[in-house]
Amino acid sequence: MNTQDLKEVKIKIIEFLKLKGPSLPVRIANEAKISLIFAGAFLSEMNEDRVIRISNMKVGGSPLYYLPGQESQLENFSNSLGKDKEAFILLKEKNMLKDEEQSPQTRVSLRSLKDFAMPFKSDNHLFWRFHSFSESQVKELFETLPKPKIEKKEEEKKIEIKPEIITPKPQVQEKTEEKALDIFNKDKEEVKELETEKKEPKPKKAKTAPTQFLEEVKLLLSQKSIEILNTEKYDKKEVIIKAKTDKEFLVFAFNKKKITDKEMIKAYKKALSQSLPYMIIIKDDLSKKMKEAIDASKLLLGIEKLTT
Secondary structure: OOHHHHHHHHHHHHHHHHHHOOEOHHHHHHHHOOOHHHHHHHHHHHHHOOOOEEEEEEEOOEEEEEOOOOHHHHHHHHHHHHHHHHHHHHHHHHOEEEHHHOOHHHHHHHHHOOOOEEEEEEOOEEEEEEOOOOHHHHHHHHHHOOOOOHHHHHHHHHHHHOOOOOOOOOHHHHHHHHHHHHOOOOOOOOHHHHHOOOOOOOOOOOOOOHHHHHHHHHHHHHHOOOEEEEEEEEOOOEEEEEEEOOOEEEEEEEOOOOOOHHHHHHHHHHHHHOOOOEEEEOOOOOOHHHHHHHHHHHHOOOOOOOOO
């Protein structure tokens, strides 16, 4: 596959998405006549370039890939939302929901519906609007809502000052609500914090000097009787070496246990630009999924489209 072929693959992907709308990687791979692992690399690269987008929702464990402007077509896959579907239907019917007025489960689901539920704040209250319900429509809706009376607020303040006997409420519901909300955030004052789960900082790994990693790779190649012609690149994360046995080839060494499909396609493109075969070195075995994809591509003679 040369550079021109790579461009044609991307064009095929775009044309397919234009025709079919949001699609799974396996369907895109079949249409583009490439293996699933290479399709994933192409899609990842095109997403970084903002040519296509990736859904937060998953269908059968995989996200959907779509073109900008096809957001509404994601609704066709709402059956895959599981327990969040009720909140999806409610928000779609109402267009806008006030967070504090919803049940604990609905509040949790709204935070998961990132493709459809758009958060915003008004008067320190959190609201959610359906993705197709525009901000201008939200403003129009707020204008139709009755404004709270000042006198009523003053009366409420006076009532709060008076001592009164309060019957304790059952704590089961309160604990359930508190537990559900704590999944996402304890701070209710910022919309961004309500959307995302706080992550604990990961422990820092011991740093490996670039030269140390390079020497480890050279030692391995020497043990395999592979001649090193020159080192094209090295740092603490990656080493690229031109080597030789009976013929020249490139060596891509990654200072990590697993390799991603994006890194593999990047190595493939560099080797292709020099018309050389290549090998990859990592610090652990390939994932089962990656092995199966590579094995499948070895036996693949080609993919033909059946026309009727």
